[in-house]
Structure formats: C-alpha cells, structure tokens
Amino acid sequence: MPDLTGYSMPSVLALFLLAALLVWISGTRLAQYGDEIAERLQLTREFIGLIFLATVTELPEIVTTFTAAQVENAALVLGNMFGGITMQTAILAVADFFAVRHALTSWPRKPTHALVAVMLIVLLSALLAVTFIGDRALFSHVGIGAICLSLGFPVVIALQRGFDQKASWAPVDLPDEDRPSKARQRADGTLSECRTQVLVLRAGLFSLLILGAGMVLALSADALAQKTSLGGSFIGASLLAAATSLPELSTTLAAARLGAYTMAIANIFGSNLIMLALILPADLAYEPGPILSQADASAQFSIATGIMVTAIYVAGILIRRTPNLLGAGLDSWLVMGVYLASLAGLYLMN
Template structure:
C-alpha cells in the first residue's frame, strides 16, 4: 500500500481505469463459467446466483470493506456498502435492455420476491440501528451489526429451504429457454476441471484488482477534494459493482434471468452482512454509530429501488417503456435521483 501513497491524481485515475477494465473482463467471464457449471451439475440457477456468483462478484466489496475498515475509514466503508445497493439494483434494471420483455416477468417461483422482501427487512433493520445510534456494544463491536449478521444467516437458510419446497408457480410466462441465445455459453464441451480453474482465476482477478480499485479511489477522494463520502457512495461503489454489471448482462444474454436476479439480490445481502466484519476491524467504536446523512440516504434509496422490483416480481403483467419494463425505468429514475441527493449531502 505504501508504494501508492504518493500517487498523482492522473496516475490514480489511470490505475482506477486499468483495474476497472480488469474487473469488467473477469466478471463477464465468470458469468459464462457459472452458467456452464450450473448446467453441468444441474444446480438451480437461483441458488447459484444467490450463493456462488454473488459471493464471487462481491469480492471487490469484501476487499474494499475490510481494507478500509482496517484503515479506520468509516465513511468509505459504509457509503461503499450501502451506496452499492441502489447501484447494483440499477444494474439489474440496465440488464433489462438485453432481455426479451421485462426481466421480472421470467421467474417461475417466488424465490426472488422472497429475496427482495428479506433484503428490505435487513435494510430497514440497519436503518433502525443507525437511528438509535448503535447504543449497545461489546469490545467495541456493536450489537446491531451482530444482529444484522444473524439475520443474514437466517435469511440464507430460509431462501435455501424455500427453494426446495416453494409452491407458488405463476402461469403463462415466457420461457427463457426458447430465447435461442443459450448457444452463446462459453466452452460447452470444456472439462469440468477447466471450468472450475477458470472460475477460480476470474475470482482471484476480481479480488486482486478490487484492491487496486480501493487504493486508487482513496487517492482520487483525497486529491480531487470530493471527499470519501461522495466518492465512496458513487465512484468506488460503481467500480466495485462492475462484476455484478458484467455478470448480469452476460447472464441475461444467455437467457439465464434467474441467475442475474439472484446475483444482484444476493450481492446486496452480502453487502449488508459485511458490516459485521467491518465493525470488528474498526476499532474506534461501533461502525454504525455517528454516521453521515449520506449513509441514511443510501439505505433509504436501497429500500426504494428494492421495493420497486419487488412490486414488479409480484405484478406479473406490466407495461414496457421502450425496450425495458416500467419497473426497471422507475429503478433507474430513483437511482439517478440518489446521485443528486448524494452530491447535495457530500
């Protein structure tokens, strides 16, 4: 890290772009590999997206969160995590441009609606902890962040259980398998060991270049005068969400809509639970205490965009505005409004 402390603003921008491009490439490749592996082992794509793909694409957030927390950069940690929730939901809306019809029309089970409901619950729980100022702590770790971690584990258990026993099945929906685009799957005849090695390689690339993103973003925040709150909630959140963008677009182009949706909701759940390890590393008191207004706003916008897609998943027949569904249009509008709000609050 010391080698990058004296970066000029131009050098920091160049490093940021290089790392972002590398993360973009790795995330795109990972989607094809995940789709091939799920077909090879006949895994549910919603489960692959929720558990495996979302974890791999969240590696930049993990690297950013842990390194920033160890550096005692509270605002960078929280604004990157919570700001990324609205951003990644907007990524799902952008992926709708590559879908045939509204992307939220395709899921046949209520898994994704349940994912969105649990995500909204955890966002509300986090907001309650913030409003109350994280009053209880043990050895500098807030009880609120521990509670969030416990509810995350419970949410994953419930989602896995429901995935096996859900009995809500809508009818008269388009069939993604009839898209004719699944022939784009990379290396359909590749050996399983080769696919696994590629998944590991892409994940390592995301982790390594994710660290480069946080280093360059911190330098940009300091040298540009924009501050860590605004940079964390916009620039850094956007860069560390690049894997979600590339994997979601690639999955939608393959016709794997459930993989794309679960990838986004799963990544958002992970970003909330990362508050707990960040709280452990942050030694200046509970990390959810004495936060900025930007943190509150990012949680509020996260609830708003998640609620819009939750409505879209429940209301099966909805109008399209141009090439995408009305729910995706609303999500993009709310996300753009969030950027204006963050700038005013910086």
C-alpha cells in the same frame, strides 16, 4: 497497505481504470462458468446466482470495505456499502434495457426472488433504525447491530432453500422461455470441451483476479477522495460503488444474454445481502468503535433509496406482467430514476 495518496491524480485514475477493466473481464467470464457449472451439477440458476456469483462478484466490496476500514475511512466504507446497494439494484435495470426481450421481472417462475427481496427490505429497515439510534459495542469495538445484521445472510439463504422446495405459489401468464441465444450457443460450444475441474479452476483464477483488482480500486478511491473536495461519502456511493459493482454488471449482463434471467436477478439480490454481511468484518477492522455509529445523513439516505429500489422490483415480480416502456419494464425505469436521483441527492448533501 500501500498508500496511493503520494501519486499524481492521472496515475491514480489510470490505476483505478485498469483495475476496473480487469474486474469487468473477469465478471463476464464468471457468468459463463457459473451457467455451465449449474448445468453440469444440476443446480438451479437461482442457487448459482445467489451463492456462487453473488459471493464472487462481492469480492471487490469485501476487499474495499476491509481496506478502507483499516485506514479508518468510515465515510468511504459506509458510502461504498450502502450506496452500492442502490447501484447494484440499478444494474438489473441496465440488463432490462439492453439484454432482455420482455420486462426482466416477468421471467421468474418461482416466488423465491420476491421472498429474498422482502427479507432484504426487512434487514435494510433494521439497519436504518440502528443508524438512527446508534450502535453499541458488545465486546471491544464491535457493535451489536453489526453482529445481528451480518447473521441475516445465512438466515435468508436457509429460508430461501426451504421455501424453494415446498413453494405452492404458481404464476400464470408468463412469457415463453427464450431459446438459447447465439452467445449461449457459442459459450456452450467452447466450455463443453472443458472438464468440470478445469471450469472450477478457471473460476477460481478469475475470482483471485477480481480480489486483487478490488484492492487497487479501494486504495485508488481512497486517494481520489483525499485529492478531491467531493468527500468520502460521495466517492464511496458513486465512483467506488460503481467500480466495485462492475462484476455484478458484467455477470448480470452476460447472464441475461445467455437467457439465465433468474440467475441474473438472484445475483443482484444475493450481492446486496452479502453487502449487509460485510458490516461485521468492517466493524472488526475499524478500531475507533462501532462503525455504524459513524453513519451520517448520506449513509442513511443511501439505505432509504436501497429500500425503495428493492421494493419497486418486489412489486414488479408480484405483478408479473410489468408494463413495458421503450423496450424495458416500467419498474426498471423507476429504479433507474431513483438511482440517478440518489446520486444527485448525495452530491447536494456534500
């Protein structure tokens, strides 16, 4: 992998910002394509958000995790993954602030979002337990905990699909469905002229663009961690996590503006599940030993805050009519408060 540590600080920052811009643009377009593909193939927006958008928008995390693990920067890997969970959940709060008429958690019509979030909390709790007791290698340098946690994603998807088909829970007192926004109407007018094959091809091209930009983000963040005194854990949980979460931010905001609120929520929860699945490839790339054994207090703190913000949104989904405060749900304000407090805590711990 190229080494950017020899470049000057302004050059590294310029590369970082350029890659972040490319990720933002690509993420916005992918939300529009995903919404149109869901309409044409008669797929639910929850499924598109949980599978398609979540997987594509996680490409920067996949690249940065694998790249940082190869250069044996365990603090950056774990900080990016675990800090990214809190960061990505806070993206829902940003969408609630700027792109939603009612509280975001008032919109889901099915209980599957709550189910996925609860399973995410279970997996995060198991992850936190593994970091306390330490991971043990099953073969070579790959840990048992990494293997088990990575299997959680397909299990949750299977549960979600099965529960979605026979759910008997019916929410009441829901806000009226939004009419298609002007952004949605403009997007439909443009994309409706494209064939489905062309849409899929464009989505693939933007996915590759995110992939390449994600590698640049990882390398530049590693260089910044070495050139500053902030350390890999703080850089990973703040700067790198924020940059690699730009696809989630752009796609979530775009989906919310299109009125696809359930796709936006599923995108974030699905991305966080994939983040846990990345532990296994990170463990494979990190040769000194099981990477979870390198989890320090900062990583454990990030996992704990990830559990907190996910639980807050579970409560919001179950309450349905979340109280509004200055145009956003109370749960979103609490999530944003936890995220900002987590950054302050990580800074103090370094």
